[in-house]
Amino acid sequence: MTDLSTQSSAYFHRVVLHAIIVLSIGLIAGLMLTFSLLDAVNLWPLPVWEVSIPGSDRGWATAHVGGILNGILLIALINLATKLELSERDFRLGSWSLIITGWANTIFYWAGNLAPNRGLSVDDTIYGSADIWGAIAFLSGGGGMFFTFFVMYLLGRAAMRKC
Numbered sequence: 529m530t531d532l533s534t535q536s537s538a539y540f541h542r543v544v545l546h547a548i549i550v551l552s553i554g555l556i557a558g559l560m561l562t563f564s565l566l567d568a569v570n571l572w573p574l575p576v577w578e579v580s581i582p583g584s585d586r587g588w589a590t591a592h593v594g595g596i597l598n599g600i601l602l603i604a605l606i607n608l609a610t611k612l613e614l615s616e617r618d619f620r621l622g623s624w625s626l627i628i629t630g631w632a633n634t635i636f637y638w639a640g641n642l643a644p645n646r647g648l649s650v651d652d653t654i655y656g657s658a659d660i661w662g663a664i665a666f667l668s669g670g671g672g673m674f675f676t677f678f679v680m681y682l683l684g685r686a687a688m689r690k691c
Contacts, residue, residue, distance in 0.1 A: 532610060532619075533616060535616060535620070536610075536616060536619045536620075539619060539620055539623035539624075540606055540609075540610065540623070542623060542627070543602055543603075543606040543623050543626050543627055544602075544603060544606065546602065546626075546627045546630055546631070547598075547599045547600075547601075547602035547603045547606070547626075547630060548599065549599075550595060550598050550599045550602065550630040550631065550633075550634050551595060551596055551598070551599025551600065552599075553595050553634055553638075554591065554592055554593070554594065554595020554596040554597075554598065554599060554634075555592070555595070555596065557588055557591035557592040557595055557637070557638070558588075558592040560581060560583070560588045560591070560592075561585065561588035561589050561591075561592050563579070563581045564581040564583065564584070564585050564588050565585055567579070567580060567581070582641075582642055583641035583642055584641065587637075587640065587641030587642075587646075588641060590637055590640075590641070591637035591638055591641055594633060594637045595633075595634055595637060598629070598630050598633045598634065599630065601629075601630075602626050602627075602629070602630050605622075605626055605679065605683065606622075606623065606626060608683060609622055609623075609682075609683060609686075612683060612686035612687055612690065613686065613689075613690075614682065614683075614686050618682050618686070621678075621682065622679045622682045622683065624675075625675040625676070625678050625679035625682070626675075626679055628672055628675040629672050629675050629676045629679065631672070632668045632669060632671060632672020632673075632675065632676075633668075633669065633672060635664065635665065635668035635669075635672075636665045636666075636668045636669030636672070637665075638665075639661045639662075639664040639665035639668065640661070640662070640665035640666075640669070642661040642665075643656070643659055643661035643662035643664075643665050644656025644657050644658075644659060644662065645657060645658055645659075645662045646662070646665075647661065647662050647664070647665020647666050647669065648662075648665075648666065649662065649666055650662065650663045650666050650667070
């Protein structure tokens with residue numbers, strides 16, 4: 529890692545902290561996947577607690593893998609940002625964009641799993657009817673997407689200056 533200013537170093541560590549939390553939530557989704565597959569909370573040696581976990585097996589698998597990959601993505605991209613000699617302003621904006629991206633995707637995965645329409649719209653879709661979970665998922669994922677594209681722009685522009 530190149531030498532970062534004190535401010536950039538704080539943003540770097542902030543992104544890494546959020547990445548670890550997002551990744552940990554992805555790991556929790558893995559537990560939810562297990563409980564969903566078993567239709568029970570089964571934590572040996574504790575007694576089995578039969579429950580119906582909301583969402584689908586597919587949705588929990590997506591939240592599990594997506595959460596882990598989003599955490600890794602944030603860590604990889606903030607490390608990349610340290611190599612591209614971004615301005616302090618671009619590093620700060622990119623850092624916040626990464627944090628927003630991680631949380632927007634996390635909310636999308638979890639809320640979309642609870643939504644009959646998979647969170648792909650605020651309206652009814654071929655997958656199901658609209659509800660509050662679908663709206664939360666869609667607005668979170670759709671809103672977060674702009675920050676994802678923005679940080680890609682910042683990193684791509686900095687990389688092009690190095691060519």
